[in-house]
Amino acid sequence: MNYTNYSVSLSEETKKFILHMEQHPQLLVYKASAGSGKTFTLAVHYIRQLIEDPYAYRRILAVTFTNKATAEMKERILEQLYGIATADEGSDGYLKEIQKTSTKSVEEIREAAREALRHMIHDYSRFRIETIDSFFQSVMRNLARELELGANLSIELNNTEVLSDAVDAMIEKLDRRSPVLYWLLEYIEERIANDRRWDVSKDIKSFGQNIFDENYIEKGEGLRKKLADPKFIPAYREELKNIREEVLEFMKGFNDQFTGLLEMHGLTPADLKNGSRGIGSYFNKLANGKLSGDIRNATVEKCLESEENWTTKTSSHRDEIRSLAASELIPLLEEAENRRPQNNLLLNSCDLSLRYLNNLRLLAHIDEEVRLQNQAHNRFLLSDTNALLHSLIREGDASFVYEKIGTTIDTVMIDEFQDTSRMQWENFHLLLQESLAQKEGSLIVGDIKQSIYRWRSGDWKILAGLGNDRSFRIKECTLDTNWRSEARIIHFNNEFFTAACQTLNRRYQEEQGMPCTQLEQAYSDVRQRCAKKDEKGFVKVTFLQDSKERPYAEATLQQLAEEVERLTAEGIRLNEMAILVRKNRSIPDIAAYFDEHTPYRIVSDEAFQLNASLAVNMLIAGLRYLSSPDDRIALARLAVAYQQEVLRKDISLNTVLLDDPKNYLPAAFRLQANELRFMPLYELLEKLFVLFDMERIEQQDAYLYAFYDAVTEYMQNNSSELTAFIRFWDEKLNTKTIPSGEIDGIRILSIHKSKGLEYHTVLLPFCDWKMENETNNHLIWCSVAGTGKETDIPPFNRLDIVPVNYSSAMAESVYHDDYLEEKLQLWVDNLNLLYVAFTRACKNLIIFAKAGQKGTVSELLYDSLPLMQEVELPLAQENPEDDAVGEYGELCTAHDKKKAGKSNRLSSPKEGVPVKMESIETHIEFKQSNRSADFIQGDEAEDSRGQYIRQGQLLHQVFAHIEKADDLSPALERLNFEGIFESEKQMKQVEALARRALQHPAAKDWFSGTWELYNECAIVYTDEEGQMQTRRPDRVMRKDGQVVVVDFKFGKKNETYRAQVQEYMDLLTQMGYTHIRGFLWYVFANELEEVTLPA
DSSP states (O other): OOHHHHHHHHHHHHHHHHHHHHHSOEEEEEEEOTTSOHHHHHHHHHHHHHHHOTTGGGGEEEEESOHHHHHHHHHHHHHHHHHHHTTOGGGHHHHHHHHHHOOSOHHHHHHHHHHHHHHHHHTGGGOOEEEHHHHHHHHHHHHTTTTTOOTTOEEEOOHHHHHHHHHHHHHHTOOTTOHHHHHHHHHHHHHHHTTOOSOOHHHHHHHHGGGGOHHHHHHOHHHHHHHTSTTHHHHHHHHHHHHHHHHHHHHHHHHHHHHHHHHHTTOOGGGSTTGGGTHHHHHHHHHTTOOSGGGSOHHHHHHHHOGGGGSOTTOTTHHHHHHHIIIIIHHHHHHHHHHHHHHHHHHHHHHHHHTTHHHHHHHHHHHHHHHHHHHHTTEEEHHHHHHHHHHHHHTTOHHHHHHHHHTTOOEEEEOSGGGOOHHHHHHHHHHHHHHHHHOSOOEEEEOGGGOOOGGGTOOHHHHHTGGGOTTSEEEEEEEOEESSSOHHHHHHHHHHHHHHHHHHHHHHHHHHSSOOHHHHHHTTTOOOEESOOSOOOEEEEEEEOOOSSSOHHHHHHHHHHHHHHHHHHTTOOGGGEEEEESSTTHHHHHHHHHHHHOSOOEEEGGGGBGGGOHHHHHHHHHHHHHHOTTOHHHHHHHHHHIIIIISOOOOOHHHHHHSOGGGGSOHHHHHHHHHHTTSOHHHHHHHHHHHTTGGGSSSOHHHHHHHHHHHHHHHTTSOOOHHHHHHHHHHTGGGOBOOOOSOSSEEEEEHHHHTTOOEEEEEEOOOOOBSSOOSTTOEEEEOOTTSOSTTOOTTTTSSSSEEEEOSGGGGGSTTHHHHHHHHHHHHHHHHHHHHHHHTTEEEEEEEEEETTOTTBHHHHHHHHGGGOSSOOOOEEOSSTTSOEEEEEEOOOOOOOOOOOOSSOTTTSOOOOOOOOOOOOOOOOOOOOOTGGGGGGOOTTGGGOOHHHHHHHHHHHHHHHTOSSGGGHHHHHHHHHHTTOSSSHHHHHHHHHHHHHHTTSHHHHHHTSSOSEEEETOOEEEEOTTSOEEEEOOSEEEEETTEEEEEEEEOSSOOHHHHHHHHHHHHHHHHTTOOSEEEEEEETTTTEEEEEOOOO
8 A cells, every 4th residue: 555645645635624614604602601791792693694684584593492581582683673773872782793794884784674673573483583492392393294293293391290190100000910010019129128118109200200311312222122121130130239249258258367367376356456446347347348448548558568567566466466467467458458449349330230220120111101191192292302303313314304494594593502412412413514504604602601401411511522523613702701790799700710620620630630621621711801890899708607506507597687687778679689599498498587587578489479379379279169068178278368368357277167167258159159160160260259359359460360371271171170170270380480570579599590690689598509419319321331441341331321329439330430420510510500600690799608518519619719819808717616707899789770772662661551350240131042042952842932842941951950859949040050041930930840740759759869860861872774873861760670761741742752762661671671661751741651662
């Protein structure tokens, strides 16, 4: 081979590739730190394309991750187009940016903006700024026919609900022959043996969430095939258990040899240096299966160095021990230490692999059950859209998918790119390549430091590694000016996060012997420039002690309340403050403390849930009582709510329960309770609102509107059945939130929910969460198979991916690399949470951490503050047991006045319109025309003339609604409520006729309640021609083996009626009934005619 020519040829190919890439349109990648004007940048890019081509919006796809961000982006673009078109000064910044690249004059730009705005408003559906989920959903709908998904396919968003139903269905299907039953029993026995709860339903549902995990979906194909073999898991588990037993037995042998050698020389471990706490404890630990690295302590090191360290100078066995140590014990200890690490690795690997094996067998069955449930309900999980598109694209159907997505798209803009999952990115990769093949203008915006959604499969490493993607010509830009915060807040964050990275990097280097370059790269752009020149802003950090006299949690709440009091005294308004928390479970404690100890109102998302509304809870209590009239507790709660909230009376639940609760309800409700049960749901709720006079309960309108909207939506796919709606309320609807608007109170929310928001003053209590292993069941999918590394060994490489619980034991196992990767991810996750929290503050940042708390963000904060170079935040602490407090700058009480355009109507503040919820009842007497009475017409419909026939029809309805004579009054009331009677007089006439008819001796027996009744039940049969036919007798009764069939007649006698009853009797005979008697009951004449079957 001519190597020279080969190298020249390769060089030319490389040159061609480089030339091609230089000519290829660039993909813009903006790294946008907090407050750096990301939305401004995206809007400018979008508007710039509209100025060049007013129809460009039809070919641009802009994608972000939340509905809120989508709405904000749409509003911003429309506002600024309007502002540019109308020469509003609030849009001058956008105009200047556009002028930098446009060749058009200012007037031409304004005209283009006007034209684009007009087109977009009249063609709004093609103005495509949407969430990533809605985009993939639209793609799936376009592919529905090709994928045979069904025309009326429903997209399901709630994976948890679907999974729960699937697990319940799977358990219900179990029988004695089902292998799943035996796996479950095995799993239950294992849990009981480990002193854990036998009820595994919740555990299985939690583990079942893994079927939606991208790692399982993407890499688990081989695993799923192996799980299909019922023999694989038992054999695999047996193999792991055998290895485990061999390791323990082998290492126990060292202890047996150690004690044996001592006994041969008449010695015991107590004769050695330090007695039972000396080297003997090392061998004892080996015997007990403790093989981790920390058992190699200073005693072991000294005993390995010299035989002198095995005995004391004063020991009577000194010489004998020294001789034995030199000849036997030190070699034994060396051999044990040589074998311990590898055996520890095997032991840990076995333990980690065994933990979820029982669950793993169930996973495939849960997956299958979810698919069956989806198929039965003709639904598709939103989480599956990514996986399906991913598999289509990987199988080579990329061009087909792209065509379905829409070949009209030539520009793609992706916001919040750090939250993109690997599967989503691979699906978008194709779209970006196609769009860049047509023109320049596609862009990506993201910030690794704000990646806090890894639990939703967000992967910041995609953004970090984008520069290495050779399929794109990347142009990276960094937005490095912070327009949000005051200078001192920015300086503090610049210095602290630089120092925090140094602290974590030092720890990593000490543990692994190499720098943590990925962390350094992720935070390489952390330092921002200040837009504001004045040195304003305030940071305060408090490290609170934990003591019996003053527990940490109590101290935090107390200090938080005192800080709020100080801030309000300085003139900072309550609605300018935000309390950010790591976990939602902290919110009720803080809210309860403020409610009890302070005059300040705490406003959380929970306060805007429907179940926080007094009026809505009263409506639900009313429904509960109407659906279960015997439920005294529901009735009493309804009564108490009415007395306290509407009548403003101080009456307790006990008082009401000791009396008759009905005495405390509105009289109209008590009278109409039976009628209300038969009303349609929406009308019933409106009626309850009126009967309980709920308009007297203040500040309920927003909740009620949202509730009524939700009921309307529910009714589109469900019936008015009360118990089903109450179940829907309990499971789902009660936590629905309403828009909060401007409320005078301190906002409290989680750090995750605060992302994208900003506050004048941020308070961060309980800044003490763990840097690692925040939960005890932190599961990660590991893989050693096919890696080619030294850990790629049997039997651990027999499974493509393995679920492993994250713990330090992983560091000394075949899953070492996965452990290091997860450790890094957790560090970045938790550092990012701090970054998001600290950068929400505009003026003041106040932090409460825990003193002396190892392995937490508190420790990271404490260790990093002294490393800050340009910011001094010394901690003041008089005594070691006191709280340590550090401050930087002075409290900032200034309020920014936001500039609003004078003429931009789209950006002017929205003014609330006062709306009052009222329910207006119009009393209309129901008039029933013959035409509208079709549903009550009987056999004589063709002769229905006059009052006589009408009464017959009404009597027919009455008898169809009653089982026994006592049911007559309620049945009449119900029919009257439904508008069957034209007047009160007509109802009285029908009642008199019915009571007279029921006096007949035979009728008295039939309506006594002793017969088993089939009222107007249909008999379905096939006639001689094979056609399905239906017959409906008026009343069929059964008692003591006898069957009676009765047909009500309200006219003159007619021979054809006998044939009709005979047909009923014949059909009942064919159904297997004997002793059948048939009757015609001429009601007006009150005569009975018995009908017999022909001989």
